[in-house]
Amino acid sequence: MKMILATEAEIVGYFEQAVKNVFGQITPFSSLPAIKQPAKKKEAAAYLGISLSKLNELLRLNELPSFNIGRSVRINWTDLEAFVNKKSN
Template sequence: MTSAVPEAMTVKEVMAALRLSRSKVYDLLRSRELPSFTIGRLRRFDTADVTAYMRKRVEENH
């Protein structure tokens, strides 16, 4: 049996995926709208969390 490892995104990848500035991504972190984790000094985002955030925003605007 194999277990799937969640894919992690960098801040730059989240910026590109959401078409947001670096400061806006960090605003989402501070407001806890977009969860992340750190490995040492590196911040990473679970791809599923970024996708869930996008879906939530789309649903709010419809």
């Protein structure tokens, strides 16, 4: 059996090439957009300029989409922006 020796840099290069062949171009983590965490109810109310009770009413009436993480309610920022745009038009 013939043994082939390679440096760490060569192995990394082979691995990167294999990944590119399978998945296409590799995007480095540094160039990925930052992911914004969903808003808590208090943050969402402040963003919309409304009281927490008014926000709870909007959520109860399903006028604003939300989801739960355990017992905590979260609202996506994109949904908040869409709600503002919908109300301003």
